Amino acid sequence: MSAVTGRVTAVIAQFDTPADLLHAAEKVRDAGYKQFDCHSPFPIHGMDRAMGEKRSPLGYIVGAVALVAFSAMTYFIYWVTTSGYRMVISGKPDFSYQAFAPVVFAVTVLASAIAATFGMMILNRLPQLWHPLFESGSFRKFSDDGFIVSLHADDPKFDPQSAADFLKRIGGKNVETVEVTA
Amino acid sequence: MGWVLLFGAATSIMLILFGAIGYLFYEGIGIWGNNQPVGWAFDIVNFVFWVGIGHAGTLISAILFLFRQRWRTSINRFAEAMTIFAVICALMFPSIHVGRAWLLYYVMPLPNQMSMWPNFRSPLLWDMFAVGTYFTCSLLFWYVGLVPDLATLRDRAKTRLRRVLYGIFSLGWHGGNRQWKHYELAYLILAGISTPLVLSVHSIVSTDFATSVLPGWHTTIFPPYFVAGAIFSGFAMVMTLALIARKIYRLENFITMNHLEKMNKIMMVTGMMVGYSYGCEMFIAWYSGNPYEQFAFFNRAFGPYWWSYWIMVSCNVIIPQIFWWKKARTNLVWMFIASILVNVGMWFERFVILITLTRDFLPSSWGWYWPTIWDFTMLIGSFGLFFTLFLLFLRFLPMISMVEVKGVLPQADPHHHAPDTAPAAKPGDERPRPHPGIEPGPALGGAS
Numbered sequence: 001m002s003a004v005t006g007r008v009t010a011v012i013a014q015f016d017t018p019a020d021l022l023h024a025a026e027k028v029r030d031a032g033y034k035q036f037d038c039h040s041p042f043p044i045h046g047m048d049r050a051m052g053e054k055r056s057p058l059g060y061i062v063g064a065v066a067l068v069a070f071s072a073m074t075y076f077i078y079w080v081t082t083s084g085y086r087m088v089i090s091g092k093p094d095f096s097y098q099a100f101a102p103v104v105f106a107v108t109v110l111a112s113a114i115a116a117t118f119g120m121m122i123l124n125r126l127p128q129l130w131h132p133l134f135e136s137g138s139f140r141k142f143s144d145d146g147f148i149v150s151l152h153a154d155d156p157k158f159d160p161q162s163a164a165d166f167l168k169r170i171g172g173k174n175v176e177t178v179e180v181t182a
Numbered sequence: 183m184g185w186v187l188l189f190g191a192a193t194s195i196m197l198i199l200f201g202a203i204g205y206l207f208y209e210g211i212g213i214w215g216n217n218q219p220v221g222w223a224f225d226i227v228n229f230v231f232w233v234g235i236g237h238a239g240t241l242i243s244a245i246l247f248l249f250r251q252r253w254r255t256s257i258n259r260f261a262e263a264m265t266i267f268a269v270i271c272a273l274m275f276p277s278i279h280v281g282r283a284w285l286l287y288y289v290m291p292l293p294n295q296m297s298m299w300p301n302f303r304s305p306l307l308w309d310m311f312a313v314g315t316y317f318t319c320s321l322l323f324w325y326v327g328l329v330p331d332l333a334t335l336r337d338r339a340k341t342r343l344r345r346v347l348y349g350i351f352s353l354g355w356h357g358g359n360r361q362w363k364h365y366e367l368a369y370l371i372l373a374g375i376s377t378p379l380v381l382s383v384h385s386i387v388s389t390d391f392a393t394s395v396l397p398g399w400h401t402t403i404f405p406p407y408f409v410a411g412a413i414f415s416g417f418a419m420v421m422t423l424a425l426i427a428r429k430i431y432r433l434e435n436f437i438t439m440n441h442l443e444k445m446n447k448i449m450m451v452t453g454m455m456v457g458y459s460y461g462c463e464m465f466i467a468w469y470s471g472n473p474y475e476q477f478a479f480f481n482r483a484f485g486p487y488w489w490s491y492w493i494m495v496s497c498n499v500i501i502p503q504i505f506w507w508k509k510a511r512t513n514l515v516w517m518f519i520a521s522i523l524v525n526v527g528m529w530f531e532r533f534v535i536l537i538t539l540t541r542d543f544l545p546s547s548w549g550w551y552w553p554t555i556w557d558f559t560m561l562i563g564s565f566g567l568f569f570t571l572f573l574l575f576l577r578f579l580p581m582i583s584m585v586e587v588k589g590v591l592p593q594a595d596p597h598h599h600a601p602d603t604a605p606a607a608k609p610g611d612e613r614p615r616p617h618p619g620i621e622p623g624p625a626l627g628g629a630s
Contacts, residue, residue, distance in 0.1 A: 019596040025359075037358035041334070042589035043366050044596060047359045056367040077302050080291070085299035092303070099303040102386045106311035109382075112375050113319040117326055120368035121353065124361045128354035140337040142357045143330070150358070 006181035009132035011163040012139060012150045013172025018044045020171065021147035025050040027170045028149060035155035039133075039142035061119045062112050069111030073104045136178045150178075184430055185577060192569035199563025202556055203278060211281050213556045220539045220551040225279035226390075227532040228561055231415070232272035232568075233313060233387055234408075234528060237380055238416025239265025240320060243327070244376035247369075253444060255586040256436040260427065260575070261420050262324040267571040268419070269317045271564045276309060305390040312386040316379055323372045326365070329355050330585040381405075384412045391535065398478035398538040401466065407459035414452035414498070415528035421445055421521035423572065425514060427581060436582050439512050446511040449524065453502030456531070460495065478538055486550070487537045490530050497527020 015021045018040060025038045029052045038047060048055075074097075081087070082094045092099075121127065133139045133150055142148050149172060151163045160177050167175050206213060216223045239261040246254040277286055289310045291300055300307050332352035339345040355361065385405035392404040421442070428437045467479040482491045501523045504510040511517070541548045575581070588594055 017596075018594055022596045037356075037360055039357040040359070040362070041330070041357060042585050042594060043362040044359070044594075046596060048363055051359055053359065053363055056364045058364055058367045059371065062371050076291070080299040081302060085297065087301055089301070089303055096303065102308040102382070102389070103302055103311045105378075105382060106308075106315040106386075109375050109379060110311075110315040110318055113315075113322050113372060116368045116371040116375070117322045120326070120364045123364040126353040126355070126361075127350075129349060131354055131356050133356055134354075139356075143334040143337045143355075 006179035008153050008160050008177055008179050009135075010150045010152050010178045011160060011167060011175065012133065012136060012148050012178060013164075013167035013175045014138065014141065015147040015149065015172060018147060021149065022047060022050050024149050024167075024170050024172065028151065028166075031166060032157055033151055033155055035152040035158070037150050037152070039139075039146070039148040039150065041143055041145060056123065058116065058119050058123060062115045065115035065119075066108050066112040070104060070108045073107040074100070077103065132180055133178055135180055136176055138174055138176060139178070185573065189570070189573045189577075192566050192573055195563055195566025196570045197566075198559060199566055202559040202563055203274075206278060206556065206560075207283060211279065213554060215551060215553045215557055217549060217551065219542065219547055219549045220536070222279075222536055222539065223551060224553055224557040224561060225275045227529065227536050228564060229272050229275035229279075230387055230408075230532045231529050232268045232275070232564065233316075233384065234412035234415045234532075235419045235525075236265040236268035236272065236316070236320070236416060237384060237409070237412035238420045239263070239268070240316075240323075240376050240380045241413055241416065242420065243323060244373040245380065247373045248377060252590045253441055255590055256433075256438075256582050257420060257424055257441060257445075258586070259324075259327065259583040260423060260572075260581045262320065262327065263572065263575045263579075263581075264416075264420060264423060265320045266317070266324055267568050267575070268416075269313065269320060270571065271568050273313055273317060274564065274567070275560075276306070276313075305386075305393055308386045309390060312383045316383045319372070319376055319379055323369075323376055326369055326372060327583060327586075328579065329353060329365075330357065331580045331583060333357065334584055335580065380413075381409055384408045396478075396538060396542055397472070397474035398463075398467075398482070399535070401463065403459055403462055403466070407456070407463075410452050410455035410459065411498075411528060411531060414449060414456055415525055417445055417449045417452065418521040418524035418528070421449070421517060422525070425518050425521070427576060431576075431581070433582070436587070442514075442517060443508075443511045446505045446517055446520075449520075450502045450505040453498055453524070457495075457499035460499065474543055478541070481541055482534055482538065485541065487534070487540070490534050490537065494527050494530040494534050497523045498531060501527070 013024075015024050021038050021040060022044060025047060028036050029050065036051075038044075038051060040047075047053075077100045078095055081096075081100075086094060088094075138146075139148060139150075140146075149167060151158060151167065153160075164175050164177060211225075214223060214225065216225075239258075242254050242261040243258045243265075247258070277283055280286060280289075288298075289300055289307055329352055332348050333355035336345060336348035336352045339348055385408065388404035388408035391399040392401060394400060424437055424442070424445075427433060464479055464483075467475045470476075482488075501520050504516060504520065510520075537551060539549075540551050
């Protein structure tokens with residue numbers, strides 16, 4: 001552990017395998033830490049439960065957006081064909097809704113896809129081109145083969161020394177205090 | 183070096199396409215062989231062909247993902263890329279076939295000074311929404327899948343430029359489980375909503391034809407027939423590209439014979455579905471008792487364009503039958519030839535459908551169609567555009583999804599490391615194996 005020279009933002013520790021990370025997450029959760037995260041190159045089955053995480057609300061967001069898009073587009077086409085720009089085609093009814101299904105369907109799907117992507121980004125606070133953890137060189141291993149636990153400084157229970165000791169005690173390797181020097 | 187040569191060739195062909203489009207804008211679509219009665223020709227043939235090519239990408243990435251087919255992980259990334267580039271080629275054709283391409287925004291429901299709104303009953307408008315949605319959703323799906331891989335490239339970048347560029351596009355991904363949680367659900371939702379798109383886009387494209395009154399087009403089998411054909415041709419294109427990429431980049435350990443064999447089986451099944459549709463069309467034409475319908479189909483097989491019909495049948499129905507034999511399914515040369523022939527056949531399928539226009543109800547309005555040099559230039563040029571984009575993708579982005587391949591390795595499964603705590607496998611509870619002899623771990627979307 002290096003000497004503290006700047007503002008401490010987190011303490012990180014590395015684990016060897018996904019299973020070790022999973023067990024470490026359980027121990028961190030049981031120790032009462034709330035602001036922590038487990039970084040891995042791929043999603044790990046069962047990690048949500050190990051960390052005590054709730055389900056993602058993204059499904060409700062996408063569902064709501066899809067419903068709004070469906071209703072709005074149906075109303076828009078209704079307005080266009082009955083009053084906005086009425087066209088009589090082969091004597092068909094103005095609101096011949098069967099013919100509108102392709103467009104309404106496409107718009108609903110499009111809105112859902114956009115909601116899923118941008119909803120995910122907003123929930124994940126992306127884009128976030130700088131993150132305190134990127135200050136650590138060894139943190140970069142997370143995207144390759146590193147399984148890393150980070151205890152964040154904004155946790156009320158956080159203390160750099162005791163966090164580092166705790167991570168060492170549960171089997172963490174290369175325990176490092178991440179600081180922002182600016 | 184091989185890449186540079188291929189890229190040079192592809193770019194040259196693409197530049198020819200741009201030249202042709204420039205001339206088209208200058209002169210108008212009279213430079214094509216379109217005429218009365220063949221008002222639609224190569225432009226729509228190419229459009230339907232390219233949209234069809236795109237379908238396998240979505241099928242592999244979305245439907246096989248939802249069915250937890252883990253073998254898809256090594257081919258899904260470039261299949262998705264193929265979808266995007268194919269849809270770009272496809273979108274080009276309806277955009278330029280309207281003649282005054284700069285007025286294309288007329289099909290979009292935009293407020294304008296004439297207080298005009300588009301006709302929502304028009305198949306051209308359906309196409310715009312269907313294909314536009316398809317393109318956007320495919321792009322989002324592909325990009326969301328890329329983000330963790332881009333983060334890997336960012337963290338391993340050797341130059342500052344790469345670090346900055348990959349850093350921007352990876353959005354600051356830090357792989358925390360709180361990110362993975364939302365990410366996995368987003369990926370699952372995108373796969374879920376792309377799945378009906380696979381079926382709807384080509385169904386809508388087929389209704390461009392089917393909502394007309396022409397004999398030979400006015401049939402209810404069109405949507406499933408077009409979808410099957412699209413998946414068929416798309417898999418053939420994935421096969422062609424996969425075999426080339428596998429050879430050049432020595433990906434034999436990632437794209438195994440097991441993958442190729444499964445794709446061949448899918449090609450055989452969809453080929454038979456297409457063959458069934460040809461038979462069914464013939465049968466219904468006869469059974470309907472409608473002389474115009476009967477004539478249209480007789481004319482397809484034995485009229486002046488008989489050769490295009492029989493090229494189509496040979497390539498699409500007869501050629502895939504060789505995949506009944508395991509030797510053919512596992513022979514690289516055979517599958518490469520078959521995949522190219524299938525694409526030729528599928529292009530001809532759309533040509534055969536279009537050529538019905540030459541002879542419809544009245545012999546007095548019959549005509550003849552022959553493409554001009556510009557038709558051919560644009561067809562070939564679109565391949566230049568496609569391969570240019572594809573080669574750029576192979577060069578600068580991970581062509582195999584690293585994160586998903588890591589996720590299906592046995593080491594990725596927490597249970598693998600703690601066998602004592604894993605529940606005992608029940609008999610018959612076998613999960614699909616990505617490679618023979620290796621147990622799969624959780625794939626994306628597998629965690630909860």
